[in-house]
Amino acid sequence: MSDREVQRHRYDVVVIGAGGAGLRAAIEAREQGMRTAIISKSLFGKAHTVMAEGGIAASMGNVNARDNWQVHFRDTMRGGKFLNNPRMAELHAKEAPDRVWELETYGALFDRTKDGKISQRNFGGHEYPRLAHVGDRTGLELIRTLQQKIVSMQQDDLRDHGDYEAMIRVFDECAITDLMQDGPRVAGAFGYFRETGDLVVFEAPAVVLATGGIGKSFKVTSNSWEYTGDGHALGMRAGASLLNMEFVQFHPTGMVWPPSVKGILVTESVRGDGGVLRNSEGKRFMFDYIPDVFTKQYAESEDEGDRWYSDPENNKRPPELLPRDEVARAINSEVKAGRGSPHGGVFLDVSTRLPAEEIKKRLPSMWHQFKELADVDITKEPMEVGPTCHYVMGGVEVDPDTTAASVPGLFAAGEVAGGMHGSNRLGGNSLSDLLVFGRRAGLGAAQYVGSLGGRHPAVRESDLDDVIGFALQPFETEVGENPYEIHQELQQAMQDLVGIIRRPEEIEDALARLEKFRERATKVKVVGHRQFNPGWHLALDLRNMVIVSECVAKSALERQESRGGHTRDDFPAMDADWRKVNLVCSHAPGSVEVDLKRQPVPDIRADLIALFDRSELAKYLTEAELAALPEGDLT
């Protein structure tokens, strides 16, 4: 192929991302009769979803029959500190059970209860055992099940159309660098194949962003190389807005040693199944960190917490199972106070809590991971753990029912979408989010394409010239910087200056550096040619990481309170007035600057607010909001 030659493909729906959300969206679009393309940066079946360990939250009530969608909704709102988009939290809680059951019809094999139903486990912030799971490799089961469902649809297409790829095709190791537009409307997506370096344009009236998160902008992260905020940046460059980017979840338990595995996730199931956190003095310190809003739900003594595992009806849960933001901050404080473990974390111990065989059965991947990477036998000794950048709650602003972004023809689902999790996501709510909103994205995109009646937007040749130039520019630069160096500096800056605890002067410092990174990222030079060239790939991803990091830093500077995944040293408390505010980032047309504006959080419908009692609401709402509630019992 010549330098600027471009392969062309035409589809009804193009899904960017082949993790849980992307695959579920593609399955739905295909079932709605759309010719669908799935674009995957990696090989098919390798997406970051495989890393999810604990389970899928869905109120099936298999283990505790009291569970239902209302309780799940309530837990989700509490976890997100009431900043969640309430309609998204409602749809998610209502539809998650059906999405899990459906996986069994695709061939998934979850762990079972004694009566043969899907087993459910305890997790942080969930009132009842709620997570459908397969040991501690639930994400792998999810991705493989969806992958195999797509293969089964392709087998149907071979039978019906004589071609596996007649209706749904996976383009693997393909990265998208730009969305194509016809006026404001989406007209397709442009990118390159990693394997060959060939350029490609997909002409399609609907694009679903399902690209996951942004963790690779931080130094210590549980995220894979793919998590460079591509969808966030593509959406923003196309005119969509990003919601609440200041909320970044630091998972409390990442590995801290040896250095090469720092950040790799240690599943919350360790705590759900009885593991406890201790400091260097041997103390279960989490009892000292139960915030006011959660005093009613968490045990006050170790005895009570321990009794809860066998008798949850009459005891409160141990504080190790507080939402992730609380646990991460507590660990951070213990380490700062000099009570940390030798390698700068704290101890997570399951060895004294469960018999060795039980640990290997319930937590096989964790046993394996520590044994092989750290020489630690978790059945005999505690693990050392510390916070790791894990998830971004912020993302593309979407309509809850259809997942449509403000750009016509653009949809977003999963981690790249914002709103669902408010200021902090509960464990287990990610996999359910992927399934619920992945399906809705496929449906929303199909309905949108149907509404066009065949009048599809067109890709303009002049635009194509521009995006080709943009993609190939790192090869044109004569003297330029090494992309790996800029990436390392960016990660260090975000880690140090916009990390777990944030100070305004540090965020300002980060913003000043980011402006320089933005400039430097356009002058990167790569060596070699276009075929499978990781330096080139990083050079292009770097631009996305810079945009997303700017959004995180700007929003973090603006929000003068601490809530969920955003903690300000100078404003340590939650502020009820700020609960009403969403921060929204966008590009002004033709500008590379990030514009930030405030926008009201959608009201919580009366029937949903009635699920909480007044004393709990008083912890989150303003005086004026409380006064406006109806008299008497809300239910």
Next chain:
Amino acid sequence: MSYQGHFRIWRGDVAGGEIQDFTVEVNEGEVVLDIIHRLQATQAGDLAVRWNCKAGKCGSCSAEINGRPRLLCMTRMSTFTEDDTITVTPLRTFPVIRDLVTDVSFNYAKAREIPAFAPPKGVAAGDYRMQQIDVERSQEFRKCIECFLCQDVCHVVRDHEDNKDSFAGPRYLMRIAELDMHPLDEMDRKKQAQDEHGLGYCNVTKCCTEVCPEHIKITDNALIPMKERVVDRKFDPLVWLGSKIRRRENV
């Protein structure tokens, strides 16, 4: 704590290539993938390698280290001495694309040839009931991270390109076993394993089990039980008679 390690890495593409020597810093606790990343960042910006999770969960970074199929992210530098020279080459069974990256599309093609899960008719979503003990057999096979190391090491295809058409390889024979042992799958898969996917080629050398990073007992738990049942069907006189009668009824 750190030292200068000696590495030999195959670099090239479909047109050819060669082993190149590198001397590179190695720190305590690192794995081979860390060293490859350091080479990319400091000496060879365009060195091609696949990787994703760096935690042994995605099965992307498969290659051969000193001739043995391994995951780069799960091979600790502490298993070598400071004087060892470590040779890293791409998977031998699959065509090379560039450097350590190979074309593994063979595996995806085979995956498509295995008929999908055949759900039980008349059982609605939500009504599936299975006992833990019955799902555990297939769950072992579903731990597979599709790193394709078993496919790479299997001598049936490693040194015999012409067998690739008729042999699905350990990973996909295990997939058939997984579906066959699924408590609710409605298809009989033994004959297909033998006739269409080359189960008979396997002569139980267990190389696949040896290289499996998930420690799945591919040969003992998946392939041998399936071979035994294929044999039962073929040579059990009652099964043989039964199949004749049924066939006659269909006439």
